[in-house]
Each structure stands twice: as structure tokens, then as C-alpha cells.
Amino acid sequence: MTDRILALSGVRLTLAGNAGPVEVLRGIDLSVMRGESMGLIGPSGSGKSSLLMLMGGLERATAGQVLALGQDLGAMSEDALARFRRANMGIVFQSFHLIPTLTALENVALPLELAGAPDAMARAAQELDAMGLGARGGHYPSQLSGGEQQRVALARAFVARPAILLADEPTGNLDGATGAAIMDQLFALRDRHGATLVLVTHAPELAARCDRVVRLADGLIAS
Amino acid sequence: MIAVARTALRLALRDLRGGLRGLRVFVLSLCLGVAAIAAVGTVRGAIADALVEQGAVLLGGDAEVSYTYRFATGEERAFLQAQAARLSETVEFRSMAVTPDQTQRALTQVRAVDGAYPLVGALRLDPPMPVQQALSGRGAVMDRLLAEQLGLSPGDGFDLGGARFTLSARILREPDGAASGMSFAPRTIVALDDARSANLLVPGSLFDSSYRLLLTPGTDLSALRQKVETAFPDSGLRWQDRRKAAPGTEMFLDRMAEFLVLVGLAALAVGGIGIAAAVQDWLAQRRESIATLKALGAESRLIHAIYGLQIGLVTLAGIGLGLALGTLGPMLAAPLIQASLPLPVAIRPSLPGLAMAAVYGGLAAAIFTLWPLARLDQVRPAALFRDLGEGAKRRPGWRMMAATGLVLAVLVGVATATSGNPELVLGALGGVAAALAVLALAAAGLRQGARRIAPRLRGRPGLRLALAAIGSPGGGTVPVVLALGLGLSVLAALGQVDANFRAAIAADLPRRAPSYFFIDIQPDQIAPFLARADETPGVTRTESAPMLRGIITRINGADARRVAGDHWVLRGDRGITYAATPPPNTTITEGAWWPAKEAGPPQISFSAKEGAELGLKLGDRLTVNILGRDIEARITSFRRVDFSTAGIGFVMTMNPAALAGAPHSHIATVYTDGSFDHSAFLRQVGATWPNITAIRISDVIARVTEALTAISRGVALAAGVTLVSGAVVLIGTAAAGDADRRREAAVLRSLGASRGQIRASFALRSALTGAAAGGIASAFGALAGWAVMRFVMEAPYRFEPVSALALVAGGMLAVLAAGLAFAEPALGARPAQVLRARD
Known part of the structure; x- marks a missing residue:
């Protein structure tokens, strides 16, 4: 827990909106240590998801620098970013974003297959088993419940054992009980694999489960 | 690289498990265009095979040597006889077949044959009998329809050029009929000896003699041709052999097939709009998957490979279906096709034709999918977190644009290289490109206009919503206007050209043209004939000219075709006349007419337009072979000749001294009023001068119109494919907008709009889009029609409003029907269900 796995300095993000440019992030300085779990909270529109996108290299900062594992994400090409994510990051979305034409097993195997792993399917099957979905591997996303879909998404995020896990309101589309179960699984996995976790959430009690909580307001770190 | 390909293939195949939903329009559009071209290729291949297989039958021998207005000399005949295992002599000329009571008469193309006829193949007669038996004792056989027209049955007598013949049988199929090309009169066959003894072939008569050779197997045709042409270099002989037995028919069918392939390409272009729109929609549906793949670490090349492979597989499916349809269609329609062709053909798959269709299909698919595929790079993983919408569509990178340009260039190159008429191909493809550009501009204008007008329409929500939908980026306006507009443009252009062509031939020509051409008038008959005609009530004008035929063999001593190329004037023999003074209304454009009584060396006054096309100038020497004799004459003047009136017009007029002594006949035209x-009049002429043949111009026009109708029916059928392609795109676009329509209907209903109001709004937007497509197509059709009439036909153009209005109405109704058909389910859906699904 001594080295910085994510380091953001002077990060600004301006997006084009229908009524003109919108300043989403207005100067963020933030570090995340290896193995740390950090909760990002704040009201809607405060820039939480945008900050997460910047950390994942899914969005480019208008100004400032984003370093992940010591590498400047802003200096990388789209393909280099893709390769970097493949090797180091797992991402969980609020809307699951499973590929509808792939089965649960195939969705989980996808990151391994993209990395050229020869045993992708076997490892994906193990991961699904561990999530309690071993029997649902052949089902398509449309045949799964919301909670099951998010568990598949969790399995997909962890299957390649990433160093960094980014989660964007992973329980936002789930009912309370299912959401709680998913969060338990998320933290259990994170503890088991020792990944660094950045969790965006509206819920202070979920954020409180993290080592550190950062509050965003109006594009700035409030506390 | 291989690992990427393997992963891409695996993922592509998995993704395709979701079915072809969204790509059905792609497959269908491609299939239709490929099927049209494959069908043309199948029929063309079958005809080409038939021409090769039946070359000898069509020609009536392995080779044929023919002469104009003369028989072979004894020396020529002996030479030909020595080359052949068997030789047959036939003669062709036109004459009048008249019933004995002189009440019925008709022009006929007579073939007089010797005892060896036919060398190859068999003449099918009704009642069945050997041809020589049918022709014995001044017997004759006649085309079935001609016999019916004259009311003749086997055993009845009739007159031919004043001589009595007996009809022995009717002709059901003439094996060598197609080789003669298009003739304006039905066939009668008589014995050559009878034609001679009946004085049907006197010196100066217009006839062609042919000597058909049956050769020993293994004879080298090229070597033999050279031997014959070397032995008689300036005899004016024409050579034909079984390798190209029916050049006229072949050329006509080739031209027709080329034209139909172009129409097929137009169908592919129409379908291409649908293909591009379908791929764009399909990729839009996969935006989330693509973004997810990118977020999970997929590189661009893998993404391109996955979706490129899927498009490739779907393209293969479309081409495969098209090839199957294009082969099976003609095979199923074989009886109909065979009945309309001049020679028996066996319809079977033609590999070159299918290969060509597949190549065109592949190239067209590439042209229309590369662009949308290039947009894959514009999908950002951030789309997963935020609804980024479609965003501004940027142009794809220069590499993709260059690749699209290259594929387009290959398509144009293939089409041009495989065509006998590159100008036509370039013109047609240029026309399609121009039409697309005009339609794209018009569609953009329509959208802009709708967007501007919509906000001003307060208090008229139906119209406002309709215009807003037309103006919206995803409203489907552009593909509908492009695809339907292009399909209708092809139809409009053909409609305008067809209507103008028909008007020129069937309406304008009879007003300006003479009523009759009389041919084979002997020199001693011309004066009394003209006198008789002039004193006949209803005759308004007569014209006459001496007439010979000759072939231009050399220009300034060099081979004419080598000097001036393949111009129609140099193809076969042309009419030649002579005159001491310029005929009335002659306009000399260059040089001077010869003095009336000069007995100097041969001189020619040449048609100015054709002379310019051949690159001739004053002082050039032309060698013209007339009746086997070479006459070298110098061009001393050029004059304007108007062939469009169907009156007497000669490309070449010589001074009288040049043709002095050459046996010849006269032709005359007779202009009449009501x-x-x-x-x-015909009875009088027939009784007084039975050798004179009358050709009624209205009959000729009827036959030309008949042929034109058959051609335009074929073309309309092919053009129909473009329209069907347009309809497929239209329905596909309507189907793709279904979810949006449901949502819009649900929101409107939640806001209190009645079903009638919503239906009216949907109908209005459809009708406006359809009318725009039809209107633009009519304007483009008129432009194309004008260009064809002005530059190709060199005839005046008149806008034909009926077909234009029909197109606008048709376009409007088509879009309206599709719009309403798809509006009904949207109106029937429960708003709460639709809105909840959206949340």
C-alpha cells in the first residue's frame, strides 16, 4: 500500500453539450494506492462517472495528467489504451453491458479470449462457478435476471485478475437485497484477489465499506 | 495475425447467432441486383453457346461467300467448289407476293435455293415434306403468317414478280433464318432455277447471292478465308463462317445484354443505398457491444475484423442467393425465353455470367459497406457510461475513402473492359452517379427545408410533426429518397426515351416520310411509272433515283476499315446513286458539284456528317466495289443528307460518267394524302409492272414498333428490378424506424393526440417523402431523356407528362403504403408498455 497505482493531477474535463461546453471536472488531484479501495460519492452530475472513465482511459482529459501504473493514459493511442485495460483493468457498469448475443460463459471468457488465453473457457467456467452461476453459463443475458447479469459482469471484470477494478454504481439497477449480495461478492472478490478498487456510488453506506471515501461536488473534490 | 483472425472469426460467428435481423434488407438488396445480372448472364451465355454450337446450322454451312447484285463468276464458283466438300448457291431478294385475283399482296423476302439446300439443318414444313419436293414444279414454301395474311393454303397459286408459283407448304422453322438478322418482310423460298426462268433476277435487280460451303472436318477456317480473299482481292465478296454465323443477331443480343447488365448495376446501386443504411443501422444496434469490446481491450483491427467478417459472410449469402435466383429464374422461364429468341437455346447455368454477377455483387457490397464500417472507429468506450448519442458523423479516414475509391474504380474498369461499348457504360454509370448526387442534394435540401418550416407551423401539429420527422437525422428521409428516387429515375429515363422514340417513329415519321418505296424499277419503266404515279389522285409528290449498291473497300488506297475504323458506312454494302445535277434541296457544305455534262473521271459527293465521322476530306480517293468491279473516285464535294425523313438519301452520289454502263434499277418514293x-394503285402497278416491289412505310414502321415493343418490354422488366430494389430499401427503412415510431406514437398518445391525428401525421410524412422522390426522379428522367434524344438519337425531345406524373403518384403511393403499413402496429401498441420499456 505504498505505491500509487492511479495518480491524477490537475485533471479537467470539458464536454460538448447541446447548449455549449460543459465543465464536468474542474481540476482534480487524486492518488489511489495499490490495494486500496476507494469510494467515490457525490450528487448526480458531480462528475463521479466521468472521473472513473478518465481513470479507465475511456475518456481523455481536456487538461492535466492521468497516470495508471505509472503510465500516462493521455499519451496512449486508443489501441494502446485497449491493450492496457485488457492487461490491468476490470470494469463493472451500472447497466451491466453484457453482449446480448453471447452466452453468460462467453461474456465472461471474452477478456481472456481477447488476451489470447488458450484456456479462456475453462477459466471463465470456474469464475462463473465461483459466482454461483455454473448452471447458467449457456444462458443469454436476456434469459438472466438483473442480479444474475450483474454477477456475470462481475465475473467478467475479475476473470483476468486485473490490478485495478473500476465499478460504476454496480447496484444502481438492482433491488436492495440483490444489490447488497452483489456488493458482498464484489468486496469478497476484491479481498481475495487484492485488486485496487474504485467504486462510484450514491450510497454512503456502500462507500463506507471502502478504505477511503472521496466526495465530489460540482466537478471538484469536496472532501 | 492468425490468432486475431481466429478470435475475430469466432466472435463474428457467435455474434451472427443473433440472426440476420437488420441485415435482411442487405441480403435482399444484394440478392436482387446480383440475380438481375446473373439472369442476364445466364440467358446471354445460353445464346452464346447456341451460336457456337449451331453456327453451321444458322449459317447454312461451314462458311459462306456472298456478293451483292451479282452471281459468282465461273472462275470464282469453280474455286469455291474446289475448296468445299459440298457447295450450295442461294439468292435473296425482296418481291411482292400477290394472290391470283390481285386482291391480296404483301412484301416478302425471297430466298431462291439450289438443289443442295439446306446443306446443314432441316427446314420444318407444314405439311411435313422434303424441301426439294416442296419446291419442285414451281413450288414454293412460305412463312406461316404470310400465308395466313394472303389467305393461302397448300396447293393455292400466287404470283411472285409476275410469275405464278404454287404454295406447297408453310415454313414452321427456318434453320438459317436468324443469320439474316432483322428483315422487314416474312420469308418465301423458291427454287433458284424457277427464279431465273421467271426473270426475277434480271441485271440491275437488287439481290444478294450466297455460296455456302460444307467443308471437310478439320479445315482451318481462318486459312481458308485468307485463301479466298487473296484469290479474289477486289471482287467485293463478303466472308462469313460458322464461328460468327449470325453477327447481326449476336451483336444485337450482346448490346441488349450489355444494356440489361447496366440496368442490373443500377439495381445494385439502388440496393446499395439499402445496404449502406442497413449496415449503418446494424452497427448502431451493436454500438454498445462494440464499446464493450473496446472497454475490454479489443483493438481496432480486431473490431474491424469481427464486423468486416460478418458483413463478408452476409455478402456471400446475398451473392449466393442472387446467383441461385438468377440461374433458376431463367431456367424456369425457359419456354418463354426460347419462344422469343430467333434460335433454339438451352438455358443452363453460365459460369462466366455467374462469375460476372458475383464480382459485381462483391464490388457493390464493398463500395456501400466500407464507409459505414469505417465509422467503427468512431464508437468510443465512453458511450457505455453516458448516452453519447450518435454524435457528429465524421468522414472516415483517408485510407477508407481511398479504398472505397479503388473498389469503385475496379467496378467501372470491369464494366468498361467487358463491354463492347465503353462510352455507353461510362455514360450510364456516370448517369447513376449523377442521379445519386442530385438525389443526395435533394434529400439534404428536403430535410433542411422541412426543419426550417416545421417550427413555423403553429396550430397544425400533424403537419409540424410530419415535417419535423422528415427533417430529423434518423428519419429515414435520405435512404428513401436516394433508393426510391434512383429506382424511379431509371424508370423515368426509360419512360421518357421510350415515349419520345415511339413518338418520333410512329407519329412524326409518317407525317414526313413517303407512303411507299418502290424498288427494282427497270430503267425503261421509271418514266412511265412516275407519270402514272403523278396522275394518280392523292399522290402529292414523287421522287426517284437510280440505285446501285457497293462496298467502300479502300480510302486513299489503304484498307478502309483500317483507316476509318468500324463505322456503319463501311459495314457491308451501301446504296449509291448518280446524278448529273444536284437533286432538289441539296445543300453542298464543302467543294463543288461536277459540271452537268462533264464526262471526266469518277467523282463522289459524300454525306457531310458521315464523311466527317470517317475523317474524309475533299480530294480523298475512295475505292468502291460495285458488282465486283472496283471504281476509284475522288471526293469533290460534301453535302448535307437528312436520313431522318426516311425519304431517298444516299451517303454517296457519283457523277453519271462513273457508273455509265453499270446495270442498275431505280427506286422511287411516293408521298400521298388521305x-x-x-x-x-398497287393493283395497277402490279398488273403493269409485276417486277416492281412496293414497300409500304407504315408496314416497316409497324415492324420497327413491334421490335421496339419487345425490346422495351425486356428493358422494363429489368428496370422493374431496380424498382423492386427500391421497394425493399423502402420497406427496410420503414421497418428500421419501427421502434422510434412506437415511441413517438406512445408519447403523442400520452399527450392526448388521437389515433387519427397520429395516422395523418405518419401518412403526411410518407406522402411528402414519396412525392419528393418521384418528383426528383421525373426531373432527372426528363434530363436523361433529353440527353439521349439530343446527343444519341439526334432528335428533338418532348417532355412526356403522363409517365412523369404517374411516377410521382407511384412514388408517393409506394412510400405512403409502406408508411401506413408500419404505422398500424405502432398505433396499436399500448403506450404505457412502450414507455416503461424505454425506462
Whole structure:
């Protein structure tokens, strides 16, 4: 827990909106240590998801620098970013974003297959088993419940054992009980694999489960 | 690289498990265009095979040597006889077949044959009998329809050029009929000896003699041709052999097939709009998957490979279906096709034709999918977190644009290289490109206009919503206007050209043209004939000229075709006349007419337009072979000749001294008004001068119109494919907008709009889009029609409003029907369900 796995300095993000440019992030300085779990909270529109996108290299900062594992994400090409994510990051979305034409097993195997792993399917099957979905591997996303879909998404995020896990309101589309179960699984996995976790959430009690909580307001770190 | 390909293939195949939903329009559009071209290729291949397989039958021998207005000399005949295992002599000329009571008469193309006829193949007669038996004792056989027209049955007598013949049988199929190309009169066959003894072939008569050779197997045709042409270099002989037995028919069918392939390409272009729109929609549906793949670490090349492979597989499916349809269609329609062709053909798959269709299909698919595929790079993983919408569509990178340009260039190159008429191909493809550009501009204008007008329409929500939908980026306006507009443009252009062509031939020509051409008038008959005609009530004008035929063999001593190329004037023999003084209304454009009484060396006055096309100038020497004799004459003047009136017009007029002594006949034209008694005059002429043949221009026009109708029916059928392609795109676009329509209907209903109001709004937007497509197509059709009439036909153009209005109405109704058909389910859906699904 001594080295910085994510380091953001002077990060600004301006997006084009229908009524003109919108300043989403207005100067963020933030570090995340290896193995740390950090909760990002704040009201809607405060820039939480945008900050997460910047950390994942899914969005480019208008100004400032984003370093992940010591590498400047802003200096990388789209393909280099893709390769970097493949090797180091797992991402969980609020809307699951499973590929509808792939089965649960195939969705989980996808990151391994993209990395050229020869045993992708076997490892994906193990991961699904561990999530309690071993029997649902052949089902398509449309045949799964919301909670099951998010568990598949969790399995997909962890299957390649990433160093960094980014989660964007992973329980936002789930009912309370299912959401709680998913969060338990998320933290259990994170503890088991020792990944660094950045969790965006509206819920202070979920954020409180993290080592550190950062509050965003109006594009700035409030506390 | 291989690992990427393997992963891409695996993922592509998995993704395709979701079915072809969204790509059905792609497959269908491609299939239709490929099927149209494959069908043309199948029929063309079958005809080409038939021409090769039946070359000898069509020609009536392995080779044929023919002469104009003369028989072979004894020396020529002996030479030909020595080359052949068997030789047959036939003669062709036109004459009048008249019933004995002189009440019925008709022009006929007579073939007089010797005892060896036919060398190859068999003449099918009704009642069945050997041809020599049918022709014995001044017997004759006649085309079935001609016999019916004259009311003749086997055993009845009739007159031919004043000589009595007996009809022995009717012709059901003439094996060598197609080789003669298009003729304006039905066939009668008589014995050559009878034609001679009946004085049907006197010196100066217009006839062609042919000597058909049956050769020993293994004879080298090229070597033999060279031997014959070397032995008689300036005899004016024409050579034909079984390798190209029916050049006229072949050329006509080739031209027709080329034209139909172009129409097929237009169908592919129409379908291409649908293909591009379908791929764009399909990729839009996969935006989330693509973004997810990118977020999970997929590189661009893998993404391109996955979706490129899927498009490739779907392209293969479309081409495969098209090839199957394009082969099976003609095979199923074989009886119909065979009945309309001049020679028996076996319809079977033609590999070159299918290969060509597949190549065109592949190239067209590439042209229309590369662009949308290039947009894959514009999908950002951030789309997963935020609804980024479609965003501004940027142009794809220069590499993709260059690749699209290259594929387009290959398509144009293939089409041009495989065509006998590159100008036509370039013109047609240029026309399609121009039409697409105009339609794209018009669609953009329509959208802009709708967007501007919509906000001003307060208090008229139906119209406002309709215009807003037309103006919206995803409203489907552009593909509908492009695809339907292009399909209708092809139809409009063909409609305008067809209507103008028909008007020129069937309406304008009879007003300007003479009523009759009389041919084979002997020199001693011309004066009394003209006198008789002039004194006949209803005759308004007569014209006449001496007439010979000759072939231009050399220009300034060098081979004419080598000097001036393949111009129609140099193809076969042309009419030649002579005159001491310029005929009335002659306009000399260059040089001077010869002095009336000069007995100097041969001189020619040449048609100015054709002379310019051949690159001729004053002082050039032309060698013209007339009746086997070479006459070298110098061009001393050029004059304007108007062939469009169908009156007497000669490309070449010589001074009288040049043709002095050459046996010849005269032709005359007779112009009449409404009071002219046709049958009385023809009866008189037939009784007084039975050798004179009358050609009624209205009959010729009828035959040309008949042929034109058959051609335009074929073309309309092919053009129909473009329209069907347009309809497929239209329905596909309507189907793709279904979810949006449901949502819009649900929101409107939640806001209190009645179903009638919503239906009216949907109908209005459809009708406006359809009318725009039809209107633009009519304007483009008129432009194309004008260009064809002005530059190709060199005839005046008149806008034909009926077909144009029909197109606008048709376009409007088509879009309206599709719009309403798809509006009904949207109106039937429960708003709460639709809105909840959206949340």
C-alpha cells in the first residue's frame, strides 16, 4: 500500500453539450494506492462517472495528467489504451453491458479470449462457478435476471485478475437485497484477489465499506 | 495475425447467432441486383453457346461467300467448289407476293435455293415434306403468317414478280433464318432455277447471292478465308463462317445484354443505398457491444475484423442467393425465353455470367459497406457510461475513402473492359452517379427545408410533426429518397426515351416520310411509272433515283476499315446513286458539284456528317466495289443528307460518267394524302409492272414498333428490378424506424393526440417523402431523356407528362403504403408498455 497505482493531477474535463461546453471536472488531484479501495460519492452530475472513465482511459482529459501504473493514459493511442485495460483493468457498469448475443460463459471468457488465453473457457467456467452461476453459463443475458447479469459482469471484470477494478454504481439497477449480495461478492472478490478498487456510488453506506471515501461536488473534490 | 483472425472469426460467428435481423434488407438488396445480372448472364451465355454450337446450322454451312447484285463468276464458283466438300448457291431478294385475283399482296423476302439446300439443318414444313419436293414444279414454301395474311393454303397459286408459283407448304422453322438478322418482310423460298426462268433476277435487280460451303472436318477456317480473299482481292465478296454465323443477331443480343447488365448495376446501386443504411443501422444496434469490446481491450483491427467478417459472410449469402435466383429464374422461364429468341437455346447455368454477377455483387457490397464500417472507429468506450448519442458523423479516414475509391474504380474498369461499348457504360454509370448526387442534394435540401418550416407551423401539429420527422437525422428521409428516387429515375429515363422514340417513329415519321418505296424499277419503266404515279389522285409528290449498291473497300488506297475504323458506312454494302445535277434541296457544305455534262473521271459527293465521322476530306480517293468491279473516285464535294425523313438519301452520289454502263434499277418514293386509294394503285402497278416491289412505310414502321415493343418490354422488366430494389430499401427503412415510431406514437398518445391525428401525421410524412422522390426522379428522367434524344438519337425531345406524373403518384403511393403499413402496429401498441420499456 505504498505505491500509487492511479495518480491524477490537475485533471479537467470539458464536454460538448447541446447548449455549449460543459465543465464536468474542474481540476482534480487524486492518488489511489495499490490495494486500496476507494469510494467515490457525490450528487448526480458531480462528475463521479466521468472521473472513473478518465481513470479507465475511456475518456481523455481536456487538461492535466492521468497516470495508471505509472503510465500516462493521455499519451496512449486508443489501441494502446485497449491493450492496457485488457492487461490491468476490470470494469463493472451500472447497466451491466453484457453482449446480448453471447452466452453468460462467453461474456465472461471474452477478456481472456481477447488476451489470447488458450484456456479462456475453462477459466471463465470456474469464475462463473465461483459466482454461483455454473448452471447458467449457456444462458443469454436476456434469459438472466438483473442480479444474475450483474454477477456475470462481475465475473467478467475479475476473470483476468486485473490490478485495478473500476465499478460504476454496480447496484444502481438492482433491488436492495440483490444489490447488497452483489456488493458482498464484489468486496469478497476484491479481498481475495487484492485488486485496487474504485467504486462510484450514491450510497454512503456502500462507500463506507471502502478504505477511503472521496466526495465530489460540482466537478471538484469536496472532501 | 492468425490468432486475431481466429478470435475475430469466432466472435463474428457467435455474434451472427443473433440472426440476420437488420441485415435482411442487405441480403435482399444484394440478392436482387446480383440475380438481375446473373439472369442476364445466364440467358446471354445460353445464346452464346447456341451460336457456337449451331453456327453451321444458322449459317447454312461451314462458311459462306456472298456478293451483292451479282452471281459468282465461273472462275470464282469453280474455286469455291474446289475448296468445299459440298457447295450450295442461294439468292435473296425482296418481291411482292400477290394472290391470283390481285386482291391480296404483301412484301416478302425471297430466298431462291439450289438443289443442295439446306446443306446443314432441316427446314420444318407444314405439311411435313422434303424441301426439294416442296419446291419442285414451281413450288414454293412460305412463312406461316404470310400465308395466313394472303389467305393461302397448300396447293393455292400466287404470283411472285409476275410469275405464278404454287404454295406447297408453310415454313414452321427456318434453320438459317436468324443469320439474316432483322428483315422487314416474312420469308418465301423458291427454287433458284424457277427464279431465273421467271426473270426475277434480271441485271440491275437488287439481290444478294450466297455460296455456302460444307467443308471437310478439320479445315482451318481462318486459312481458308485468307485463301479466298487473296484469290479474289477486289471482287467485293463478303466472308462469313460458322464461328460468327449470325453477327447481326449476336451483336444485337450482346448490346441488349450489355444494356440489361447496366440496368442490373443500377439495381445494385439502388440496393446499395439499402445496404449502406442497413449496415449503418446494424452497427448502431451493436454500438454498445462494440464499446464493450473496446472497454475490454479489443483493438481496432480486431473490431474491424469481427464486423468486416460478418458483413463478408452476409455478402456471400446475398451473392449466393442472387446467383441461385438468377440461374433458376431463367431456367424456369425457359419456354418463354426460347419462344422469343430467333434460335433454339438451352438455358443452363453460365459460369462466366455467374462469375460476372458475383464480382459485381462483391464490388457493390464493398463500395456501400466500407464507409459505414469505417465509422467503427468512431464508437468510443465512453458511450457505455453516458448516452453519447450518435454524435457528429465524421468522414472516415483517408485510407477508407481511398479504398472505397479503388473498389469503385475496379467496378467501372470491369464494366468498361467487358463491354463492347465503353462510352455507353461510362455514360450510364456516370448517369447513376449523377442521379445519386442530385438525389443526395435533394434529400439534404428536403430535410433542411422541412426543419426550417416545421417550427413555423403553429396550430397544425400533424403537419409540424410530419415535417419535423422528415427533417430529423434518423428519419429515414435520405435512404428513401436516394433508393426510391434512383429506382424511379431509371424508370423515368426509360419512360421518357421510350415515349419520345415511339413518338418520333410512329407519329412524326409518317407525317414526313413517303407512303411507299418502290424498288427494282427497270430503267425503261421509271418514266412511265412516275407519270402514272403523278396522275394518280392523292399522290402529292414523287421522287426517284437510280440505285446501285457497293462496298467502300479502300480510302486513299489503304484498307478502309483500317483507316476509318468500324463505322456503319463501311459495314457491308451501301446504296449509291448518280446524278448529273444536284437533286432538289441539296445543300453542298464543302467543294463543288461536277459540271452537268462533264464526262471526266469518277467523282463522289459524300454525306457531310458521315464523311466527317470517317475523317474524309475533299480530294480523298475512295475505292468502291460495285458488282465486283472496283471504281476509284475522288471526293469533290460534301453535302448535307437528312436520313431522318426516311425519304431517298444516299451517303454517296457519283457523277453519271462513273457508273455509265453499270446495270442498275431505280427506286422511287411516293408521298400521298388521305384521298389516295392504296389498293387500286398497287393493283395497277402490279398488273403493269409485276417486277416492281412496293414497300409500304407504315408496314416497316409497324415492324420497327413491334421490335421496339419487345425490346422495351425486356428493358422494363429489368428496370422493374431496380424498382423492386427500391421497394425493399423502402420497406427496410420503414421497418428500421419501427421502434422510434412506437415511441413517438406512445408519447403523442400520452399527450392526448388521437389515433387519427397520429395516422395523418405518419401518412403526411410518407406522402411528402414519396412525392419528393418521384418528383426528383421525373426531373432527372426528363434530363436523361433529353440527353439521349439530343446527343444519341439526334432528335428533338418532348417532355412526356403522363409517365412523369404517374411516377410521382407511384412514388408517393409506394412510400405512403409502406408508411401506413408500419404505422398500424405502432398505433396499436399500448403506450404505457412502450414507455416503461424505454425506462
